[in-house]
Amino acid sequence: MQIDRIGDLDFKVADLSLADFGRKEISLAEHEMPGMMALRREYSEVRPLAGARISGSLHMTVQTAVLIETLVDLGADVRWASCNIFSTQDHAAAAVVIGRNGTPENPTGVPVFAWKGETLPEYWWCTDRMLRWPNAADGSVQGPNMLLDDGGDATLLIHKGVQYEKAGVVPALSEEDADYTEEYSVILDLLRASLSDDPQYWTTTSPSIIGVTEETTTGVNRLYQLAAAGELLFPAINVNDSVTKSKFDNKYGIRHSLVDGINRAVDVLIGGKVALVAGYGDVGKGASESLQGQGARVIIAEADPICALQALMDGYEVATVESAVERADLIITTTGNKDIIGVDHMRRMKHQAILGNIGHFDNEIDMAGLARSGASRIEIKPQVDEWRFPDGHTVIVLSEGRLLNLGNATGHPSFVMSASFSNQVIAQIELFTKPDSWDKEVYRLPKSLDEKVARIHVEALGGELTQLTKDQAEYIGVDVEGPFKPEHYRY
């Protein structure tokens, strides 16, 4: 792989000539992202992130471009990669590299390493580049001092790097090993190269990291597991569990972007069909509403009895994948768990059943098993494959099992990402400006900040908030300005 370089700027994107189109869409998005604009107004004079070197791993979309440029306006230096091989919008990536005042000859934007359709080695190369900063003024090797992660791949790479540098060796991994996946072997190859190049790179650079802010359920899950094992190398803020993130992005964002992804992929009428949705968490709730809104009959597979009872109360049948898979025209996984749809399920699916995942990682569907199964792949168009089984029936797989809203469409729309990313920016400010307030644990943002994010977006939609009187506030035991609910409140 070859880094591109113009002047001081290193980057790797698909095509810089797409930058104009990217810039136009970024400026439309800015209007739809009132949270980002409000934070720019509030903080661009103070520049609370001056001195921050933020390495970001998050879908390189138009909305993310607005996030990146907000971080820059708040004073940060930024490097970026996508957190998925299919989720980059190449025009957005190009525009971010060129920057708001740059030109193709003299780009003044941010180093981005991302393009749509990376191979796995390319993907991890991009992640690695995004974490390696140009040397410091004194010539010493530099990493980031802040991380912004979505799904935890950047965090993972650093933790594995430190672990293997301590061991002095990166283990060999053969296809026979229990934890073998193609992706994991790519990661190990990369770390092996790094170890031979600079045996202390991750060990030297990671202590500068003040902390990470993590975007999504799956990444947060990994962080809690690291923290529980006492292995977390730096503090983390769980952005996902801000109410204005998980109860908005994961639910209303998916409600928008699931059908959008399916429509752009296959143009199949959803009304009247039977859809099987695995998982009825926040994403599953949004997914089901999305499909039901189009007239599908939705069946839910759930492991958690509370979520299953919610699904029943919302009018959905609850059944196992095992028992419902033959009835379904669409099968969507949203669990954040692995091994939800196996090849045996695919064998039993209806002809031309549509199979997609909208959870963070592609391990919800056994794509490796499908490749080995004897089924043959017919590429209909990028990110849409028809797999024909020996008996002749086919299954249409979206985005090779990766999150289809970002693979087949453009992900969540700007407004919902404005709420999510407001939490990201606030979390970055909290961590960076109070570096001594955190242990190596996972924190959530205080409710007052969550309410602040909500307030901006209510106002942008023309909603009129009710002001409590002092007497009313006392009666329900809150302050007139909030927070309005106890910590355990569920919304």
Place this chain on the structure above:
Amino acid sequence: MQIDRIGDLDFKVADLSLADFGRKEISLAEHEMPGMMALRREYSEVRPLAGARISGSLHMTVQTAVLIETLVDLGADVRWASCNIFSTQDHAAAAVVIGRNGTPENPTGVPVFAWKGETLPEYWWCTDRMLRWPNAADGSVQGPNMLLDDGGDATLLIHKGVQYEKAGVVPALSEEDADYTEEYSVILDLLRASLSDDPQYWTTTSPSIIGVTEETTTGVNRLYQLAAAGELLFPAINVNDSVTKSKFDNKYGIRHSLVDGINRAVDVLIGGKVALVAGYGDVGKGASESLQGQGARVIIAEADPICALQALMDGYEVATVESAVERADLIITTTGNKDIIGVDHMRRMKHQAILGNIGHFDNEIDMAGLARSGASRIEIKPQVDEWRFPDGHTVIVLSEGRLLNLGNATGHPSFVMSASFSNQVIAQIELFTKPDSWDKEVYRLPKSLDEKVARIHVEALGGELTQLTKDQAEYIGVDVEGPFKPEHYRY
């Protein structure tokens, strides 16, 4: 007031001859309350509540009858009152007094003090009777050793009783006092009589109380305020904030019972009308869905920007009562707060606008102000009044501003109450069987018990739960048997 007595049983209900009808509806309800039946099966041999003297203050409905008889099957002695003047179902009250094996001549049930349409002095007299147990074998005065409360009136009476016995006097309250309400002056009269009768009654009996289990948001709110002030006299379990309570009863229960109450009251087509709902918490969410499901255009008034943003995302307009009240055909309060609808709002309402409250207390609507306003009251039928303003326009007020689902209809249906009451029974067992595990604080039930309640109800609805493999459970960091989510998860 005269207590009725047959043999050893003291009670006061409307009409014992309604017991047969009550018993028939109780037996229909039992089938719809799988949680109650499962707890009877699990515990009626062990009798974990043997020795418990439970004083209960909770709407005396058919569903509550099933709760009471479950507590009895688990070994408890029980006394009961309703927690609202209009919510008693007289046939249910009669059946509970007669008991499953009793006759009108020889009732063998539970002492109940409740009838539909109590006056405020009658209501508080009932609450007081329910808290006074027949003397112990040694002749000494007895109170309950367990409380089961809904809205906190029983808890309030005991706390005020202890407070004024300490002071040695119950203050006089005149209509000029800031905290004057008719109801509060009734409470003080009752406590004044108690003080002169036995100046240490509440002080002597309250220390035997192991704890209280509280059903609803408003009661829980009071408990947290008492605990914060260091004034809580005994431990409390917050049943409301079990997920299988607040996210089911408050939401799906209200979705069912709000339109039910409106229909039984006024038979007005809801479709096409504009409904203004104050509050978009759990109850407000259920209320809005209920009205929208009937084709109303719903406007939400909210103080909390997070809930307001949820309302917007769910497709509702968000406005203040002030600005929307003239457009509304129906106005429903769900805030658990006071002074939401004042007389000035009523003056500005449409002719024959329908005004009702479904929050716990009647202070959401200024009924006292309405009575003083010069508007005249025309009773259409019990719990439905048309109030005519001097300008000729009228407002139809349901249940005199008290919770209309219980005043105008029969409250929540059995299935949802099965989930709520399962949490109540489990909370009673937890408190009573582990009396030394609690401080004078407010606790919630562990998630495992919440999931247990959900599981019973999923199975009753024929839902098929997915069983995680060990590998999957490890991957998401949970046990195969649950709990399936971190404490902060919001569902």
